[in-house]
Amino acid sequence: MSSSFAQRLLRWFDRHGRKDLPWQHPRDAYRVWLSEVMLQQTQVSTVIGYFERFVGALPTLRDLASADEDTVLALWSGLGYYRRARFLHRAAQICVERHNGEMPRDYEALAALPGIGRSTAGAILAQAYGMRFPILDGNVKRVLTRYHGIHGQPGQSAVEKQLWRHADAHTPAERVADYTQAIMDLGATICVRSRPACEACPLQNDCVACRDNLTAQLPSRKPAKVIPTRSTVMLILRDAQRRVLLERRGPVGVWPGLWSLPEATDSDNAWSIAQKFARIEDAQALASFVHVFSHYRLDIEPLLFEDAVAHRGVADNPLQRWCSANELTTLGLPAPVRELLLKIDEVI
Structure with missing residues (x-):
């Protein structure tokens, strides 16, 4: 055979x-x-x-x-x-x-x-x-x-x-x-x-x-699971030179080791987290969107802080950096973060 x-x-x-x-x-x-x-x-x-x-x-x-x-x-x-x-x-x-x-x-x-x-x-x-x-x-x-x-x-x-x-x-x-x-x-x-x-x-x-007309039944499938939904606020801090603040994520969890945006659990504490990185005056809520992982959905609420003035400590921290648009192309970024940053000027 x-x-x-x-x-x-x-x-x-x-x-x-x-x-x-x-x-x-x-x-x-x-x-x-x-x-x-x-x-x-x-x-x-x-x-x-x-x-x-x-x-x-x-x-x-x-x-x-x-x-x-x-x-x-x-x-x-x-x-x-x-x-x-x-x-x-x-x-x-x-x-x-x-x-x-x-x-x-x-x-x-x-x-x-x-x-x-x-x-x-x-x-x-x-x-x-x-x-x-x-x-x-x-x-x-x-x-x-x-x-x-x-x-x-x-x-x-x-x-x-x-x-x-x-x-x-x-x-x-x-x-x-x-x-x-x-x-x-x-x-x-x-x-x-x-x-x-x-x-x-x-x-x-x-x-x-x-x-035997079994193509719809084979291979046998796992029972479908209802995946949970989580939410996060992504903080886009952009300075006068239009550089964006990025953080390198830790070695565990989602997107380990990639450069990403700072995050807050909700909009209420977003300001206090943003103020740890820079002096800020105003914020603009951008359109929310959903990113689907294999095991959960992530609701993402972007919050844009323009004309942020970096605190000195950021420059001394190897896990944080201000990046120009050209530098973004040389870094490992999660797909939804890269897409979000590329489209900022189209939606504001």
């Missing part, structure tokens, strides 16, 4: 697969690794622009390893899940320190790097080096779950073990890089979550979900 599965998939890939993605030319280990990490939780259409900017600024693994964290986070800003960027940065440094500046070809050494799990390691080895290793990202899980008619949530241990067995059994000995791309492409373009295009699928004749 496995050779038939792979052969049909590869024939489909030769005609319909994606062959012009930027990380495929060249398809080296650094570019494959970067794309795999970026594609976690993010669609290809979104990743392409970020990938091209990232490799334009940091074209090699050694360039990434030697870059400062602010540069890495600035390039990542907007992709979210910023721990991925820090893992990339640290893993690149380890590769320079221990692996002569290259991604290791040994599975155990590769999987030991920060942020590289079993599927990412397999994708790097298969696509960059042509080695026979299976992968199991979200798209592949969906294809295999439907093809084999596997019930139960894919994240459950027993289900995941079953999926890995199938992933390994179907992976061919030849054209591994193309096969790996093919099964990801099938899940991303044909075997999609809602209304899969089964009539265009090369595997439809043996697919249990297609045969």
Whole structure:
């Protein structure tokens, strides 16, 4: 069955697969690794622009390893899940320190790097080096779950073990890089979550979900959770030179280590917090907006303080800085903060 599965998939890939993605030319280990990490939780259409900017600024693994964290986070800003960027940065440094500046070809050494799990390691080895290793990202899980008619949530241990067995059994000995791309492409373009295009699928004749009309039920989904809502007031202190005050966030919590705006729990204490940083005279409430995280919604109320006069202590604090518009582009900022600062002059 496995050779038939792979052969049909590869024939489909030769005609319909994606062959012009930027990380495929060249398809080296650094570019494959970067794309795999970026594609976690993010669609290809979104990743392409970020990938091209990232490799334009940091074209090699050694360039990434030697870059400062602010540069890495600035390039990542907007992709979210910023721990991925820090893992990339640290893993690149380890590769320079221990692996002569290259991604290791040994599975155990590769999987030991920060942020590289079993599927990412397999994708790097298969696509960059042509080695026979299976992968199991979200798209592949969906294809295999439907093809084999596997019930139960894919994240459950027993289900995941079953999926890995199938992933390994179907992976061919030849054209591994193309096969790996093919099964990801099938899940991303044909075997999609809602209304899969089964009539265009090369595997439809043996697919249990297609045969039994189960594509809407498989993969099994987790029960939906009602996510809570939190609120914050973001303080935009801008001085006479139109520089904005930023604070570096702590190592834990949301947006760890990124530069952001000072915050207050509500508008009542916003003034007292703002006065700790600068002498202020007036404030203007800007339009509120919502930013949605995976586990909660954040209601953001921006409060703008123009012509703020900085207290001396801010200049002496490495966790606070006044930044010009040009400097903002060099820092790792949360996406909603960057968007808010770019649009201030359009809305006031």
